[in-house]
Amino acid sequence: MEQVKLTLSWRIGLPQWETDTEFEKLLALLREHRSVVDEVALFETITHHFYIPLETYAPRMELAAKRLDAFRRAGIRSAGINVLCTIGHLNEAWSYMPPLPAQAIVGHDGSVSTGCVCPNTPEMRTYVRAKYELVARARPDFIWVDDDIRMHHHGVTWGCFCPTCLALFAQRSGRAYTREELVKAFDVPDQGRVRELWVEQNIASIESLMAECREAIRRVDPRIGIGLMTAGAEWTTYSGQAFDRWFAALGATKARPGGGFYDDATPIGMFGKALSCGRQRALLPPSVRDVQYELENFPYQRLKKSATAVVDECSLALAYGLNGVAFNMLGMTADCEDSLPWVRAIPVARPAWERWVTNAAGLPVVGLWPAWSSRLMARRAVRPGESWLGWAPPHHNIGVPNVLGEIGLPLAAEQSGCGVVLCGRIAEIYSDDELKGMLAGGVLMDTTALEVLAERGLGHLTGVRLAQRLDNGLRERFSNDALNGRAANEVRDARIEFWGDAKGMGDVLEPIAGGVRVLTTIEDYFSKPRGPGMTAFENELGGRVVVMGYAPWMFLQSVRKRLQLQNVADWISRDAMPVRxxxxxxxxxxxxxxxxxxxxxxxxxxxxxxxxxxxxxxxxxxxxxxxxxxxxxxxxxxxxxxxxxxxxxxxxxxxxxxxxxxxxxxxxxxx
Ligand SMILES: [Zn+2]
The missing domain is CATH 2.60.40 (Immunoglobulin-like)
Structure with a gap:
C-alpha cells in the first residue's frame, strides 16, 4: 500500500511577506514551529476583489519568488502560492479598488457584482491567463486556486445572467431567453430540463475556466503542482460541484475541502463541517491524493475559537478521510499574537494525527449514509408556487440528518452498506431504480421522503402511507416492540408548535401491508392516541424500512430515543453498524x-x-x-x-x- 502522509500547510497573508521586516518575523515564527510546517502558501492579495492591475501584480510575483526561495533555504519542503481570487469572492473594497476590467457577474434578479467577474468573457480569460502565468513564473512548487470557483454568492446570489452567459445558454438550450424569461422558466414545474441545463452551464463555465488556468500554468512550467479549494454541498449545489470534471480540467492533484466553522460558539458545528468535507472528499477523482482540511479562523481573532476546538475539528476532518490541514489562522501581521495559542497546539497534536492518517489509510468511512448528491439542485423537483432559486429550501437541506451523528450513530459521507437516511425531498433526485436499490437495503426516512416515494409508486416498499397530517398538541409514546427495548412506554415530547411551522412534525402513518411494526404512537396531551407515529417494515425486496412521522429531526437527544434509534440502525443495517x-x-x-x-x-x-x-x-x-x-x-x-x-x-x-x-x-x- 502506498504510504499516505500527513501534510500540515500554512497559508500566509500578504502583509506577512510583503515587507522584509514582517517576513523576517514570519520566518522566525515558522522556524520555531518547524516540526509542523510541511508546506507554506502565500496569499497574493489582501482583498477578495477580482482585479489587481498586472503592473502591480508582476513585481509582487517577483518578490514572491524570492520569498519562496527563502522558505526553501529554511528547509520547508514545499512552498507555493495561494491565488485568492480567480473570479472574485464577494463585493469588498469596491469603492476604491480599480474598476473591474471585464463583465461583472450578473445575478438572476439583475443585480450586478461590484467585485466579481463573469468567468466566460474573453476579456476575463485574457486577464486570468496573464495572471496565472505571472504566478507560475514565481517558481512555486504548487499553486492553489481558492474557492471563489463557483457560480453562486459573488456579491450577487446566483450568477451569471450577463449577455455572454445568456448567449451561451441560447446555444446550449436551443432557445434564446432573456434573463427574466429564464428565471421564470426555472419555476415552471415541468421545465426540469432548463434547470438541469443551467446547472450544466455552471459546471461547464467553471470547467473551461479551470482548463484556462491549467494551460497558463503548464505553459510556464509543467511540473508545478496544482490544487483546487472547494466548498460544501450543504451551502448549495447550484454550481454543480462536478469535481471530477473540474479537477481534471485544472490538472489538480491537491484538494482543500472547506466550509464555515469560524468560531466555537456552537462547537458541535465542527462535526457538520468535518462531514461536509468528507462529502467533498468523496467526490474527488482518485488521482487527488493530497486532501487538506480548511482550518478557518478568519478573521483571526483569538477569542472566537479555542485551541481545543482547532485540534478537534482537524481531528474530525482526518477521521472523515482527509490527510492534511491547511491552516488559515496566522492573521495579518507576523506578530501573530492572536494566533499563538492555536499554533502551539499543533505540535502537541501532530503525533496522534500521524498515527491516525497512517492507520486509517485505505479504510472507508462506515455508517449510516444521509443521502445526498452534487446533482441535488439540478435534479430536484419544483412544485407549483415554488421558486427554484428561493433561499435554502428546508426539504433539500442535506445537513438535517447530521443530528443522528451528534447522538452517537456513526454517519458516512458515501454509501457504506449500513443503510441510507432519506430526509425531506432529497429522494426526488434519484431514479426509480436507485430508490429501489436503497429500499432493498436499510432505510431510515421521514414522512416527506415517504410522500416522494408514494408519488413514484414505491410507497408499498415502506409498508405504510401518510394517513393524516397533524400539527399541534402532540407527542409520541413508544410501544413495547422489541426495537424499543427498555424504552417501551417512553413519552417523547418535542413541543412541536414552539419552533415555527409544525407541518411534518405530527404525521400519522397507516400500515398498508401485513407485518408492519408500530414503534411509536402519536397521542395528544391527554394521552388520547391519534395513530402510528413511527413504523418498521421488512419489504418484498428484503429491505428494512423505518419511517418517522413525529418530529423526525429534532429533540432526538433523550436517553431512550437515542436507544431506540441505535436499535433501529442496527436492525435496518442487519447489525452492520460499526460502533455503538x-x-x-x-x-x-x-x-x-x-x-x-x-x-x-x-x-x-x-x-x-x-x-x-x-x-x-x-x-x-x-x-x-x-x-x-x-x-x-x-x-x-x-x-x-x-x-x-x-x-x-x-x-x-x-x-x-x-x-x-x-x-x-x-x-x-x-x-
Ligand atoms: Zn456571465
Missing part, C-alpha cells in the same frame, strides 16, 4: 473499517462539557489487538472482550471535548 456506545453520553463516533472488518480506526469525540468517566464501546469487527490514542499522550494497549458480533472495549476519563482514537488490528493495534 452503550452509555447515554455525548460521544460522537467516526468509524473507518476494512470490508472484512479485520482492521479499523474509530475516532470518538466527547462533544460535551462533562467528562465521560466510563463508556462501553461495541465494535462490530473481528477480535484483534486494540490500542487507544489521545491527543498529546502516549498510546496504550486496551483489553477487548469478545462478544456476539464483535468486541467490546471500555474507555475511561475522557475530558470534555477530548478525542480518542481506537485502532483495531493492523500494525498499530499490535504495536
Amino acid at each position: 456506545v452503550e452509555e447515554p453520553v455525548r460521544l460522537v463516533p467516526v468509524a473507518r473499517m476494512s470490508a472484512d472488518r479485520k482492521r479499523g480506526a474509530v475516532m470518538l469525540l466527547n462533544a460535551g462539557m462533562d467528562p465521560v468517566t466510563e463508556a462501553t464501546v461495541h465494535l462490530r469487527m473481528e477480535a484483534g489487538p486494540v490500542r487507544v490514542q489521545a491527543i498529546g499522550r502516549r498510546g496504550s494497549h486496551l483489553p477487548a472482550a469478545p462478544e456476539a458480533g464483535g468486541i467490546r472495549i471500555t474507555l475511561r476519563d475522557m475530558e470534555p471535548w477530548g478525542i480518542r482514537m481506537v485502532f483495531v488490528g493492523g500494525a498499530e493495534g499490535r504495536s
